Amino acid sequence: MAELASGVASKILEKLGSLAYGEFILVLDIKSQLIELEGTMTTIKAVLLDAEEKQATNRALSIWLRQLKDIFYAAEDVLDEIECEVLRKRVLRTYGRPNREVRGCFSGCSALAFRSKLGHKIMGIKEKLSKIAANKDQFNLIARLEDNHVMHRRRDITHSFVLPSDVIGRDDDRKNIIDLLMHPNADRNVNVVFIVGLGGFGKTTIAKLVYNDKHVAEHFELRMWVCVSEDFDVARLIKEILKCASGTIDENLGVDMWQTSLRDCLRNKRFLLVLDDVWNEDRSKWIELKGLLSAGLEGSRIIVTTRTHMVASIMGTGLTYTLERLSHKDCLSLFVEWAFKEGEDKQYPNLLEIGKEIAKKCQGVPLAIRTLGSLLFSKVDEHEWESVRDSEIWRLEQKEGDILPALKLSYDQMPSHLKQCFAFCSLFPKDFLFNSDLLIQFWMAHGLLNKTCNSQNIELEDVGDMCIKELWSRSFFQDVEHDLWYYRYWFKMHDIVHDLALKVAEEECSVVGFHTQNIVGTIRHLSFSHNGLQVPKYFYMLSCGVRTTLFQTKQVPALVEACISRFKYLRVLDLSYSSFEVLSRSICTLKHLRFLNLAWNDRIKKLPNSICKLYNLQTLLLHGCPRLERLPKDTKKMINLRYLTVTTTYTYLFENGACHLNSLRFLRVYYCPRLEILFQGMNGRLTNLRTLVILGCNRLTSLTHDIKLLTTVETLIVENCKELSLTGGEDGRNLKLSLRKLKILDLPKLEVLPEWLKGSADTLQFLSIRDCPNLMALPEWLPSLKSLRTLEIFYCPKLSSLPEGMDRLTALRELTIDDCDELVRKCKEEDHPKIAHIPSVQLD
Known part of the structure; x- marks a missing residue:
């Protein structure tokens, strides 16, 4: 690096x-x-x-x-x-x-x-x-300036479903593999089809096309998809297959019961199982897993995608389909699709000629073509295209099928802070499902997100969001899905792209196991991939300047203590899924710490008050800790805290004075069974809070005492709170709120919308109401929400009509009503004039 x-x-x-x-x-x-x-x-x-x-x-x-x-x-x-x-x-x-x-x-x-x-x-x-x-x-170095401006340059983020029309040059492959799936085989109930091809050839894409094909879906009673990657752990795979087959799994049952449940799920069913990205060359592991899958009906199929014929031969008899390189014609078509706007290739014939030469250098590998096409998208300077075509990287010695040079070209064109953001992704395992919120906080902890001189009013979280979109536009992230309910993204990295991240970060970032023997002394960022019973020997070879420690499994308490005592310059410490009852008081010695993850610890009961001396801390994750008592009394001293998630057994969140958490931007209150009041005795405001999520707090009855503290909140999500009515207290007439998005889900006590919502009449753009069976009527003041653009109503069966004056909602562009029988009938008949001005109306 x-x-x-x-x-x-x-x-x-x-x-x-x-x-x-x-x-x-x-x-x-x-x-x-x-x-x-x-x-x-x-x-x-x-x-x-x-x-x-x-x-x-x-x-x-x-x-x-x-x-x-x-x-x-x-x-x-x-x-x-x-x-x-x-x-x-x-x-x-x-x-x-x-x-x-x-x-x-x-x-x-x-x-x-x-x-x-x-x-x-x-x-x-x-x-x-x-x-x-x-x-x-x-x-003989030359002084150069860098343009750090990052702009999302490509199409909007979409779902990961693959449309056949979006895939170029693989239609025959798709049809041939479907024929193999339908081909009868009298020798065995469950037959295996291997899709073999070099990295970046599109094996997973073809498997998705086949998996989602209409005829395949009709042919197989049960379909399951599991990404295997380099860890062919049979117990883990059984769990993942069972989750796909049944939808749920009891984590406490153990491997024997999981095996029994899996056989029961597959028995007397013709199934299709995709095992994506298999590297395993241990035949005994495959035999163990295959034996559990033999309960399916005759005609059941397993698709295995892998880079090597060796894996296919070790896994036994099956039908092998080798994926070849794209033809030059298809390469050029794919390149044009990604490098030019529609019709632009005809406007710039000189660029197209250069593009033909670049496409040829990609050696028929779709991922390389897509990545370089993304790099050159919307660029019309011939010199920029020529610099890619003539780069010295193409002259480096390459192995057969090596596409890292093509990816490295795209990487080299990125601003330095975006390179760092990408390199840090190497700390997470292959096929890791990234959460945009947490990745942004991780980047922030290392100071990678900087505001440009002309955007001082933008938040760092918004800069991080732009970086994610930019990396996606360059094809470094894939399978991007927008979580519309919580306003975040989920995405993955292609394993070849992950290899590139490992390559550029190898001097500083390392994923290590407890059997690792040697480690480079310059490593500053560590990710532990396996559990162990003691502190590994190489640990004391590491520099005291380690800045990141991530644990991907439950960790040895002694190792946690050793990290805290030795690595005084830690910026990130991830102890999620831990199993200790009390966090060490010595945590306060990590004065540089910005990111601390203690989530999903089912034993922790108490945080030491010394944690409040972490004045630099920006992110604290405490959700999924069902035994955690109240937050420390000096929480207010954590003056840099921006992102907080919490589960607590106490009746309120903060002691008096916590309103001084004026750096807090995001607060998620997660399944707090005894919580009755959010903010006890506070007389100030959380002056920078932008997002508040309240989930599963069944004793919380009202927000009216808290709403006056939340005048800067733009997104409010309230879900699954059985006693919460939202009403009473403030009427909103003298309250100025900043709400832009309000989502309400599963509030059985909600009968009317709260009056304080009128305080956001000038700002509210999105209102979603779901699963509120006792909501009697929409208020007459609803048309005063003059900025409202989207209104969604799902399963509110007692709603029977829309209020008068709906035509005054001139900004309203989308109205969706579902599972509200009487309201839908009215909207289709006598109330139709109220909604005739809305461009997009979906009823049921």
Whole structure:
């Protein structure tokens, strides 16, 4: 990841710019040192883009960049120490000691000692930086500017379903594989069809086309799809197949009962099972799994997609279909589809000629063609197209079927911060289902999301959303699905794209198991993929500068303690699905921590109050912790907290004064069975809260005491709260709210919409009401919601009519009513004039 040095340099310069003139810096008298450091950094950064581009063919330059980046990280750690101290002083001023004591903290012995320590560190960094910067002249580097502007350039995000018309050059393959599925075989009940092809050839795409084919769906009584990837763990696969077959699974039953349940599900049924992306070469594992699948009726089929014929031969007798490269004609058609807007290829014949040569270099691999087409989409400068065609990367030695050079070309064209965002995705396993919300928070924790100078009012979360869309538009993310209920995205990475992420991040990011013997000492970001009984031996070979620790399985408590005690520069710590009752008090020593995930811990009961000393913490995930008691009393001191999810057994969320969480943007209250009041005794506002989600809080009866604190909330989602009526208290006349989206689901006590909703008459654009069986009528003031664009009503059987004045909703573009028999009848008959002005009306 030496080519990511410019991204780290940008972060440091941004920090230097924000720190250099702060009160604390002036008191410590280190302003001049920081300004000198900023000047040196600016000089070096100017040539980093050129260095990163040339390093692929210059070993010495690559080593120089790596050394430089190590110094950059040391500088970032020092600047973060200053930021930590600034935050600590701010908390002390607000909540802590008397004023004279706080003033003493800036000028006493502690300040002198801190200044001395910082001075030595900054001096050491400056000396190292100046020494290595002096070597840059030998590489004849050119100063270049980088355009960090990121813009979503392609089509809107869609579902992962594959339409045959969207796939070029594979129609014969689809028909041939369907014929193989229908081909009778008297030798066995369950036959296997292998789809074999190199990475990026479209094996999964073809399997999806076959799986979703109308005739296939009619032929097989039961269809199941499981992604296997590199972990052919039989117990896991049994669980995944059973989930597909039955819809649910009892996690506590154990493997033997799962096997029995799976046989029962498959018995006397003709099924189709797709095992996607199989790498297993252990025949015994396949025999074990195949034996469980033999209960199906004759004619049942298993489709296996794999890169190698070796896997097919080891898995035994079956019908093998080898996927070949696309023809040059199909390559060009696919390239035109992705590189040009409709008809644009005829407007730019010179670009089309260059595109023919680029398509030829992609060697018939659809993923490579799609990726480079995405890169060049909407670009009309011939020089940009020629630079892709003539890149030195094509001249590097390649293995047969190697498409990483094509993907690397697209990667090289990205802004540095987008490269870093992509590289960090290597920490997650292949076929990982990404959640856009959490990935954005993960990026934020590492300071990867920067605002441009002309967009200071944009939130970092919005920058992250743009980065996700940009990576998708470049074909680095796939199978993107929009979760319309919670306004987030789910997506995956193609395994070849994941290989690229591993390649560019290999010096800093590592996925390790507990049997790993050796590890590179420069690793700063760790993901543990397997469980173990003790701290692994290689652990103590790691630098103390590790910044990320992710656990993909339940972890050894001793390893958690070792991470906390050794890795003092951690920014991200993921302890989800843990099994401890109390979090260690020493967590407060991780003063640089930005992201802490404790979700889905079914044993944890208490958080130490010391956690509130994590003043840098931005993301705290506590959902799915059914035994967790109240949040610590000093939660209000976590002044940087932006994203909080919580499950608690207590009757309210926060102690008095928690309204000082003025950095909070997102709050999700998740299945709190005893929660009666959201905010106890608060007399202020959560001044930056944008999204509030309340789910499964069955003792919560009202929001009327809380709504006045939520004047900045734009998205409110309330779901499955059996006693919540939403009404009473504030009437909304004197309340100014900012709601844009309101979603209400499964509120049996809701009889009328709350009056306080009138406070959002100028802003509310989306209103969805679902599963509210006792909602009697829509209010007469509903037409006062003059910004309303979408209204959805599902299963509200007691609604019988729309209010008068619906024609005043001139902004309303979509009306959907379903499972409301009387209301639908009225809208089709006598109430039809009320909705005749709405462009899109869907009834039942």
